[in-house]
Amino acid sequence: MSTMLSPEELSERIRARAREMGFGAVGIAPVHESAHGDAYQRWIAQEMHGDMAYLAREDAVAKRLHPAVLVPGARSAVVVGLEYFNADADPSSIADGARGVVARYARNDDYHELMKERLIQLQDWINETLLPVHGRAYVDTGALLERELASRAGLGWHGRNTMLIQPRRGSYWFLGAILLDVDLAYDAPFQKDHCGTCSACVSACPTGALLGRDESGAPRMDARRCISYLTIELRGPIPRDLRPRIGNRVYGCDICQEVCPWNRFATPSSEPAFLAREGLDGPSLIEWMGMSQEEFSRRFKNSPIKRTKRRGLLRNVAVALGNWGSPEAFPALALALNDEEPLVRGHAAWALGRIPDERSADALRARIAVEEDEWVIAEIRASLGEES
Structure with a gap:
């Protein structure tokens, strides 16, 4: 020593x-x-x-x-x-509605x-x-x-x-x-704000979560509107008015970083553990919608995605499929209407209401006849146009 x-x-x-x-x-x-x-x-x-x-x-x-x-x-x-x-x-x-975007x-x-x-x-x-x-x-x-x-x-x-x-x-x-608990020699603090007048991130945020700086100069974010919060930290239903703004982002969000001019200097990580796993760079939303608990546990072992649990991830996938709005998503969403998790059923109902397919209304009516969860019933009724 x-x-x-x-x-x-x-x-x-x-x-x-x-x-x-x-x-x-x-x-x-x-x-x-x-x-x-x-x-x-x-x-x-x-x-x-x-x-x-x-x-x-x-x-x-x-x-x-x-x-x-x-x-x-x-x-x-x-x-x-x-x-x-x-x-x-x-x-x-990123622009393919049939595929999800993972941060x-x-x-x-x-x-x-x-x-x-x-x-x-x-x-x-x-x-x-x-x-x-x-x-x-x-x-x-x-x-x-x-x-x-x-x-x-x-x-x-x-x-x-x-x-x-x-x-x-x-x-x-x-x-x-x-x-x-020891005194060391310290580096000089970073004091200059190099953002200048740029507000690309504030303008690009789809949900309006970024609020600029407060009177003290501190950056402000309303986490309740942030896509990362909505798709990861929020345990319950995603607010209806924010669902269309999430697009096909199913876990987290990089938009405010993607538009930042300083990230044109970003270089690929040399850490092997940070290379994208197979299936996580533009995954098929329809495939993920049918994921069982066993498959979820296997696929996301040692992955940050396990934080959402299966019900949270499939909630997000249902929203993304609703935003895609393609009849191709109908079979997966109709099956999700019978999922064991109310959180998944309710968001699948919302998504079906956004798909121009005559089968959607029939599937929703069939589900409401047996549904016991009041929140899911409200989602189904909203999709059927029976309440605002």
């Missing part, structure tokens, strides 16, 4: 080791009270977090505003990034496990090679404002799309951090 290393030497060796381990970005920041606490609390007070109650819990808010609550005595944060961008194998699939980050293995394991290895190396430290690694699952720490560590700025953007490297990054 090295002894008597200066903070500068410690930081440089940590940065070098992180790069050796495959992290494409690394910076070190001091741990102190969040500079975005007021903006975060206003966002919670306006209920823009939707059903994500874990973001508003008193203990979770305290941890986000004061990271040292997570790791008592924490003084430094080692912040890392892993690039995950991979181009679409077939760009035409790039979810076309591969679950990054949480890969990054967390690598961060723990980095922390162990610091303990064994440099000096004894107490700390903890975080990859999204902890009450930590990673993007603020990353900006403080010099890795980029908060774009209008709320993403952390790195100059000439873009925003397709997974972020992680280790909080440590």
Whole structure:
């Protein structure tokens, strides 16, 4: 174990080791009270977090505003990034209503496990090679404002799309951090907003989730309208007025990143685990609509998509098929009307109401005769034009 290393030497060796381990970005920041606490609390007070109650819990808010609550005595944060961008194998699939669009980050293995394991290895190396430290690694699952720490560590700025953007490297990054109870030499914080007057992301968002910046300059998003929230975090029905705006995006959304000029610099990830799995780059919506629980569990093992559970994914697929509006989708949706999950049946009913096929009304009437779930009955009646 090295002894008597200066903070500068410690930081440089940590940065070098992180790069050796495959992290494409690394910076070190001091741990102190969040500079975005007021903006975060206003966002919670306006209920823009939707059903994500874990973001508003008193203990979770305290941890986000004061990271040292997570790791008592924490003084430094080692912040890392892993690039995950991979181009679409077939760009035409985005405009093909018969095929679904999965957010790039979810076309591969679950990054949480890969990054967390690598961060723990980095922390162990610091303990064994440099000096004894107490700390903890975080990859999204902890009450930590990673993007603020990353900006403080010099890795980029908060774009209008709320993403952390790195100059000439873009925003397709997974972020992680280790909080440590030791003083290190810190990188200069990233202070300039390179978005300038560009608002391409705000204009391109189909659901109007991006709200620009508030009076303090913080980017604002109404998560309740975000396609990523609607297709992943929301557990119940997707609001009817937002369903047509989702298009064929069945898990997450990259639109605000796809239109960002800085992402023209994005380079394909060199991490093998982030290559798209077979069938996740433009999947057949009709095929997915008939997915059993067993197939779902097998296909999405170690995948981020397992987060939605089968019922959530098929809810999203039903909406996408309704937006496609082709009679070709009728058999799959008619079968979904008898799914064991009310969430799937109700969205299948909505989708059938958007398909110009005389068989749709017959299928809906047959289902309403035996349906017991009141919400599903309301969806069927709306599709039949019996109520607004």
